[in-house]
Amino acid sequence: MVVIDVDNVTRIYQKYSSRHRFKTFKSSFVKGDFFKALKPDELVTALDNVNFKVREGTTFGVIGENGSGKSTLLKIITGIAKPTSGRVSVQGKVSALIELGAGFHPEISGRENIYINGIMLGLTKKEIAHKFDDIVRFAQLEDFIDAPVKTYSSGMYMRLGFSIAINVNPDVLLIDEVLAVGDAAFVPKCLDRIDDFRRRNKTILFVSHDLSTVEKICDQVLWLKEGKMRMIAEPKRAIDAYLQDIAEMQEEEFEFRQKAIEEEVAKEEEVEDRREGRWGKKEIEITKVRVKSIEGKEKHVFSPDEGMQIEIDVKAKSRIKDFVFGIGIFNSQGISCYGTNTESEDFEPLSIEGTGRVICRIAKLNLINGTYYLDVATHKKDGYPYDYHRKMYAFMISSLHKDVGVFRPAHSWSFSPDIKIKPPPTKKA
């Protein structure tokens, strides 16, 4: 049975430019443009022809960047906002965890707020009385339930809101990025509750930026971009496509930054003073540095399992016999993750003249998520620098792994049979 049916939904918001937006009678009357001002001169399409069905008992994830229309979609499904065109139908009682504790009155006690909030979410007084203890226990607020809500910490506030909403016992649960504020003890509890829901064959629509949770709990994922549906697929595929897209955008940003650096490098030739980031007399000049994939495609966002090529174009002004090429990788905290040069790997320089190209191949990066900076240098064996580029090039590692540290050695786990442990869920690809 289809529980949520979103049929060709488009939502257009009117964006009033500041010039036309009138907030007062006065401005509209004084300028005499009352009716002109009422006409919005710009429209923003928050959702563009969105179309999907969610079947009973499934968990449907929605991912996308900020401003991609996820929240608008949820609001339309709950009925708070109306679609400009198209139709939405939802079967059964809906409970939305959009903003927890919306509607709490700060001056009155948690107890009274539970009643009012519960009634607003569609419970009867009797049902609330019946579930009251559960709600309080789940929120861990036994000692504070009679204190006014204004004395609550934001965590307590959120827990109470979540606890009420989840105890509404809806047929359809809409969750919008609400778990982000919970502490380490509460979030797993919430996830347990969500799992419990799934087991009871209820339908969940889950909006989140936490991609690993999405991958874990969703059966199907919709990827929204700028209000348009980019993909509906099983989680792994949709998330990968989404990450790929993000990587491409980061790539563009890096390219932009790279171009700025290249321009600076070009300018350098005229200004002969030593400055931060680049020094040396340029007897052997580094004219260009490129970061590429193993296949030779220029890119800046890598997965930890990927390899990388650093391509260095050099130009020697005269014939030089003493030279070393080196690279260094630093993470964003400035910690040196790796550094090497041709001398420490026992290459014996013979001679260089004119232009040439040096390529350093890294078979597998094995780094953790983050931005990394490259040092590239040519120098003498004794360390005298010809041309030293300090952290002028950057690349990025992006993955779903949550590991920490400086690098990610290839590893695996195994356990003796008496240890009961569940392997990570491997979704069928």
Added chain:
Amino acid sequence: MLRLFKKGKELYKYRVLIQNLVSRELKARYRGTILGFLWSFFNPLLLMIVYTIVFGFIIPSRFPGFGENRLVYALFLFCGVLPWTWFASSSLESANVLMVQGNLIKKILFPVEILPIVVVTSNFVHFVFGLPILFLFALIMLKKFTIYILFLPVVILVQFVFALGFSLIVSSLTVHFRDVKDILGNMLTLWFFSSPIIYPVTFATIQRNKWLRLLLDINPMTHIMQGYQNCVFFGEMIRWRRLGVTFLVSLVLLVVGYAIFDRLRDSFPEEV
């Protein structure tokens, strides 16, 4: 029209919520005060005492027909000010209520008209708390109660309908035109003085001028105020015809107000 009726019926399902929100408003208002709920009695009591001192002793006011008791004007004044306060504060609060509760409107699906209804109702409860004070002073000063006091609920009903209609209009318009709030504040002052609250309708200046009389006659609040004064102060029969017309006008206002509110409803989540 049918649609409005249907929505009104749907609203009935939310009566528990309305009831809870009203009691929440009342509880929240006096939360943290030592006297708590007693303030609902003390406020009108203190007001009445101030009126008595000012208009009984400092500037003794006598209108024809009020007899020789010079304290009695304070009672007359109180008789009008008490229901007026209900009307004025529910209008002013309604002008703000959708913005104040904006978060709620944006996040939870419920009939938003509940909010102005709650405002009018909770102010009504305050008004009701003031009534014993009114009765007490009426007993002390007039030394008599008449049977006509039993018609008070009729007057209250008319005012309730009128206040509700007005609040629905004010609350929904303010969302789009924030100026309504300020206009309303001034308008209510003017309205206060153009209703027979501080003076009786029988005041000579008014009766002599037919324009002033017309102005008072088309003002629904005139007939509502007169209703209170007839029931409590003068101990006369209420003017059925005038009050009946006012009731019809109030009903029309309620329907129009609800229609406006309903029309603008979809824009609330974006605009508040």
